[in-house]
Amino acid sequence: MDNPLPAAARALRAAGHRLTRARLAVLQVLEAEHAGLSPQELYERGRAIYAPLGLVTVYRTLALLDELGLVRRVHSDQERHAYACAGADRHHLLCSGCHRLVEFPCQGLDELVASVQARTGYRITEHLLELTGLCPACQATGGPADPTPHHPAPRGA
Amino acid sequence: MDNPLPAAARALRAAGHRLTRARLAVLQVLEAEHAGLSPQELYERGRAIYAPLGLVTVYRTLALLDELGLVRRVHSDQERHAYACAGADRHHLLCSGCHRLVEFPCQGLDELVASVQARTGYRITEHLLELTGLCPACQATGGPADPTPHHPAPRGA
DNA sequence: GCATAACTGAAAACGGTTGTCAACAAGGGG
DNA sequence: CCCCTTGTTGACAACCGTTTTCAGTTATGC
Ligand SMILES: [Mn+2]
Ligand SMILES: [Mn+2]
Ligand SMILES: [Zn+2]
Ligand SMILES: [Zn+2]
Numbered sequence: 001m002d003n004p005l006p007a008a009a010r011a012l013r014a015a016g017h018r019l020t021r022a023r024l025a026v027l028q029v030l031e032a033e034h035a036g037l038s039p040q041e042l043y044e045r046g047r048a049i050y051a052p053l054g055l056v057t058v059y060r061t062l063a064l065l066d067e068l069g070l071v072r073r074v075h076s077d078q079e080r081h082a083y084a085c086a087g088a089d090r091h092h093l094l095c096s097g098c099h100r101l102v103e104f105p106c107q108g109l110d111e112l113v114a115s116v117q118a119r120t121g122y123r124i125t126e127h128l129l130e131l132t133g134l135c136p137a138c139q140a141t142g143g144p145a146d147p148t149p150h151h152p153a154p155r156g157a
Numbered sequence: 158m159d160n161p162l163p164a165a166a167r168a169l170r171a172a173g174h175r176l177t178r179a180r181l182a183v184l185q186v187l188e189a190e191h192a193g194l195s196p197q198e199l200y201e202r203g204r205a206i207y208a209p210l211g212l213v214t215v216y217r218t219l220a221l222l223d224e225l226g227l228v229r230r231v232h233s234d235q236e237r238h239a240y241a242c243a244g245a246d247r248h249h250l251l252c253s254g255c256h257r258l259v260e261f262p263c264q265g266l267d268e269l270v271a272s273v274q275a276r277t278g279y280r281i282t283e284h285l286l287e288l289t290g291l292c293p294a295c296q297a298t299g300g301p302a303d304p305t306p307h308h309p310a311p312r313g314a
Numbered sequence: 315g316c317a318t319a320a321c322t323g324a325a326a327a328c329g330g331t332t333g334t335c336a337a338c339a340a341g342g343g344g
Numbered sequence: 345c346c347c348c349t350t351g352t353t354g355a356c357a358a359c360c361g362t363t364t365t366c367a368g369t370t371a372t373g374c
Binding site: 073075077093095096102104106108109111112113115116117119120121122123124125126127128129130131132133134135136139 | 230232234250252253259261263265266268269270272273274276277278279280281282283284285286287288289290291292293296
């Protein structure tokens with residue numbers, strides 16, 4: 001069980017924060033699941049690693065990681081937000097069927113951002129890009145095979 | 158006071174929904190402010206137009222408009238979500254100084270979306286693009302140019 | 315006008331998130 | 345290695361945006 005320290009853990013220390021068991025557990029879960037997890041899910045999985053972990057600490061850890069840019073908040077249309085490991089040029093692809101979240105590398109956005117910057121005079125420092133659609137699996141099964149669809153009905157009667 | 162019916166109002170009717178005073182008030186506010194407003198703000202401004210308006214109805218109206226694609230939910234890093242008129246190829250530019258929200262037309266995203274679609278096998282149906290930065294005014298003053306026009310002090314004003 | 319179902323507003327419930335605070339432990343200094 | 349300092353934690357409760365409930369109202373077709 002001698003996992004090498006996640007890069008994020010080193011970044012935490014470098015920023016002057018303490019490397020606690022709780023934070024390590026959250027980081028470990030985030031790293032294992034390379035997609036979006038809600039604070040509640042992180043809490044549940046985190047307790048498997050470090051039993052005394054508290055939900056409140058998960059929230060606080062996520063806020064800290066978000067501040068440091070190590071994690072990204074994902075805005076699905078569901079009630080709770082999700083968090084996923086952040087990376088340069090990594091954005092999120094959300095399946096409207098199974099609600100699974102994956103990352104995809106994206107080039108060509110810088111160009112667009114530069115264009116908007118030039119046109120509007122804004123100095124743009126951050127961007128959020130989320131694409132929504134049906135994953136291959138959900139396309140195969142013929143649509144949302146999911147218990148909690150977000151928008152009521154796709155049209156089509 | 159014979160305002161022409163907002164296009165959104167006609168869309169509502171076309172989709173088989175009733176054109177109520179409450180809904181008209183919300184639409185009127187949304188149209189007047191061409192940027193993001195929280196449900197609470199919509200409620201307050203809406204009551205100036207139609208006094209008996211209820212906050213719950215604002216939520217319900219926004220959900221309906223969102224379903225019909227007439228409004229778009231904006232995910233700022235603040236607690237409350239905002240809603241803004243939706244349009245094709247219109248995305249949002251958020252100032253981190255004054256929190257003002259403006260729309261910008263965007264070309265060149267379809268290409269990017271098509272590329273991701275081809276690479277991942279997802280059938281992409283929606284996209285959310287939000288850029289964050291400093292507006293020209295806030296760059297000039299080195300901070301909030303204007304004391305938070307869109308996000309007034311929450312409590313006890 | 316009338317009937318009827320869609321819609322509304324008030325109040326209460328709900329649930330994700332945040333604040334509080336005493337106990338704890340990470341990490342530097344001795 | 346132990347101690348100290350202070351950042352951090354976890355339980356509990358408050359908070360607050362959002363949703364549900366439900367009886368009364370209203371838009372709309374006839
Ligand atoms: Mn959001
Ligand atoms: Mn677009
Ligand atoms: Zn899927
Ligand atoms: Zn600004």
